[in-house]
Amino acid sequence: MNEGDKRENIKPGLKVKIVLKEDQRSGKLTEGIVKDLLTNSAIHPHGIKVRLENGQVGRVKEIVK
Secondary structure: OOHHHEHHHOOOOOEEEEEEHHHOOOOOEEEEEEEEEOOOOOEOOOOOEEEEOOOOEEEEEEEOO
């Protein structure tokens, strides 16, 4: 489990790297700022789904420190 799998770790305004739906096979990461959290459960095994400020939606793979 990585830090992006827990909802409590993700907050709007946080810089994260997500994997977009179309990039799931390649594993390509997209960096951006969280606007909305789309996953309601506390934990998700594939990462919490978020919407970035630019409108892209994907699952959090890492939090940028």
